[in-house]
Amino acid sequence: xxxxxxxxxxxxxxxxxxxxxxxxxxxxxxxxxxxxxxxxxxxxxxxxxxxxxxxxxxxxxxxxxxxxxxxxxxxxxxxxxxxxxxxxxxxxxxxxxxxxxxxxxxxxxxxxxxxxxxxxxxxxxxxxxxxxxxxxxxxxxxxxxxxxxxxxxxxxxxxxxxxxxxxxxxxxxxxxxxxxxxxxxxxxxxxxxxxxxxxxxxxxxxxxxxxxxxxxxxxxxxxxxxxxxxxxxxxxxxxxxxxxxxxxxxxxxxxxxxxxxxxxxxxxxxxxxxxxxxxxxxxxxxxxxxxxxxxxxxxxxxxxxxxxxxxxxxxxxxxxxxxxxxxxxxxxxxxxxxxxxxxxxxxxxxxxxxxxxxxxxxxxxxxxxxxxxxxxxxxxxxxxxxxxxxxxxxxxxxxxxxxxxxxxxx
Amino acid sequence: xxxxxxxxxxxxxxxxxxxxxxxxxxxxxxxxxxxxxxxxxxxxxxxxxxxxxxxxxxxxxxxxxxxxxxxxxxxxxxxxxxxxxxxxxxxxxxxxxxxxxxxxxxxxxxxxxxxx
Numbered sequence: 001x002x003x004x005x006x007x008x009x010x011x012x013x014x015x016x017x018x019x020x021x022x023x024x025x026x027x028x029x030x031x032x033x034x035x036x037x038x039x040x041x042x043x044x045x046x047x048x049x050x051x052x053x054x055x056x057x058x059x060x061x062x063x064x065x066x067x068x069x070x071x072x073x074x075x076x077x078x079x080x081x082x083x084x085x086x087x088x089x090x091x092x093x094x095x096x097x098x099x100x101x102x103x104x105x106x107x108x109x110x111x112x113x114x115x116x117x118x119x120x121x122x123x124x125x126x127x128x129x130x131x132x133x134x135x136x137x138x139x140x141x142x143x144x145x146x147x148x149x150x151x152x153x154x155x156x157x158x159x160x161x162x163x164x165x166x167x168x169x170x171x172x173x174x175x176x177x178x179x180x181x182x183x184x185x186x187x188x189x190x191x192x193x194x195x196x197x198x199x200x201x202x203x204x205x206x207x208x209x210x211x212x213x214x215x216x217x218x219x220x221x222x223x224x225x226x227x228x229x230x231x232x233x234x235x236x237x238x239x240x241x242x243x244x245x246x247x248x249x250x251x252x253x254x255x256x257x258x259x260x261x262x263x264x265x266x267x268x269x270x271x272x273x274x275x276x277x278x279x280x281x282x283x284x285x286x287x288x289x290x291x292x293x294x295x296x297x298x299x300x301x302x303x304x305x306x307x308x309x310x311x312x313x314x315x316x317x318x319x320x321x322x323x324x325x326x327x328x329x330x331x332x333x334x335x336x337x338x339x340x341x342x343x344x345x346x347x348x349x350x351x352x353x354x355x356x357x358x359x360x361x362x363x364x365x366x367x368x369x370x371x372x373x374x375x376x377x378x379x380x381x382x383x384x385x386x387x388x389x390x391x392x393x394x395x396x397x398x399x400x401x402x403x404x405x406x407x408x409x410x
Numbered sequence: 411x412x413x414x415x416x417x418x419x420x421x422x423x424x425x426x427x428x429x430x431x432x433x434x435x436x437x438x439x440x441x442x443x444x445x446x447x448x449x450x451x452x453x454x455x456x457x458x459x460x461x462x463x464x465x466x467x468x469x470x471x472x473x474x475x476x477x478x479x480x481x482x483x484x485x486x487x488x489x490x491x492x493x494x495x496x497x498x499x500x501x502x503x504x505x506x507x508x509x510x511x512x513x514x515x516x517x518x519x520x521x522x523x524x525x526x
Contacts (some may be wrong), residue, residue, distance in 0.1 A: 057438050119499055165411045169498040177500060 008052035012045060015061040020135030026105035028067050030168055031073050034160040044069035066104060108133060109221040110170050116185040124159040125188050129158055130210065140205045186231045186287060189214045193235055208239055229278035230287030236271030237294035240264040244279055252394040255297055266300060288314045305334040322351040326358055333365055341365060356385035360395060372402055380398045412453065412522040413502040414493050418486040418517035420452050435510040445493050449514055455492035
């Protein structure tokens with residue numbers, strides 16, 4: 001008896017962990033309301049424990065949960081309909097209950113576009129995507145934002161209230177809105193990845209894995225979309241090197257000092273394959289270019305700086321930001337044009353004065369130009385601005401390696 | 411759903427009457443209003459007189475207090491509005507972006523609460 005109840009609990013946990021996004025998407029598509037879908041799924045989960053414990057596990061636990069949650073939602077709407085307004089929603093819902101659960105389409109594309117709607121605050125887009133599409137608990141999301149659970153719960157509630165109240169539609173955007181809206185979705189996926197990349201390995205949940213899951217999901221639901229492929233390739237090519245980016249003491253390693261044997265070459269191969277397909281498609285886009293940049297750095301005989309420089313020129317045409325300019329300066333210096341690079345760097349001083357990589361780059365270029373004293377000052381400034389201890393450790397090591405002699409500096 | 415588009419502009423940056431930029435903006439306002447009417451989406455829409463003509467009112471302990479101008483010391487002021495029908499926020503945002511003042515001011519889109 002205890003065993004049956006235990007296996008019901010295990011099956012429910014497993015189903016909700018792997019299928020929560022798909023179930024929620026199917027429910028919201030029909031109910032049209034995040035909160036109602038969530039409450040109905042909660043009730044269905046409770047009744048699953050009772051039923052599955054008594055009569056055994058269903059063939060398709062996900063379909064069972066969707067079917068029962070539909071009924072729970074109808075019950076709730078019936079209650080509300082007595083008070084007045086929800087009769088239309090109810091009629092619609094009663095219709096869709098006739099659809100066999102096996103035929104229920106995967107609605108997660110609509111779900112992620114709704115969660116990443118630009119009318120929502122950026123942090124809310126990230127949180128809502130992690131909660132609803134990835135199925136992460138609110139507690140884990142709060143932890144990644146260094147927020148308290150109640151505050152994160154409030155943020156999620158506000159976002160859901162805005163979706164319902166402001167008329168944010170549950171649908172894939174029209175072709176005229178598509179590029180911008182896709183950009184918003186991919187940006188959320190990228191933010192989730194970088195949040196995972198910057199957090200310690202022992203964090204509560206692996207946000208890098210969640211971001212890869214989302215990118216793969218988008219690619220599966222909308223195949224042959226070049227920017228989705230570009231984003232997926234970018235994440236794969238970055239993830240493949242994630243565990244090789246620090247040494248045993250946890251210090252950051254630049255690419256040329258990383259042990260390539262620790263890179264995940266199967267993942268690199270997959271990323272390069274997807275990137276090849278993406279760049280063969282017409283048009284240009286930031287994720288394709290960024291994945292191209294990641295690929296150029298992985299060339300077996302060292303990074304191809306001329307190719308990197310021309311990719312940055314293309315990226316600059318799409319994203320003319322100081323940070324992209326800074327990265328272009330690095331590439332320019334690597335092609336040998338050191339004094340030209342220093343000149344362009346000084347033009348960025350105003351915009352990037354509080355940006356750690358600006359001062360780290362400046363320090364490195366000045367050191368290579370033999371201007372040791374100026375390099376020393378830039379290293380000190382970069383160390384002060386370092387958020388991660390491993391970056392500060394890396395820079396301190398570089399600083400200590402500077403020659404003492406100041407005769408040639410200036 | 412009905413949406414209210416509140417048009418906030420900085421008087422310093424508004425096109426000045428008598429200039430080609432002003433005539434161009436007016437033409438676009440008329441075209442936008444005509445488009446809404448043709449779609450059957452138009453409910454209302456008007457420019458407001460300058461913020462110097464505004465009076466703010468509060469009632470305290472049954473007494474009416476009036477103040478010259480709006481309370482907030484902001485650069486952008488409410489300068490006009492549209493009220494239109496739209497099926498969802500995507501359409502409302504598309505309409506809002508067509509209001510000429512979106513190019514130099516801010517358009518705030520708010521769904522209208524239906525009562526009763």
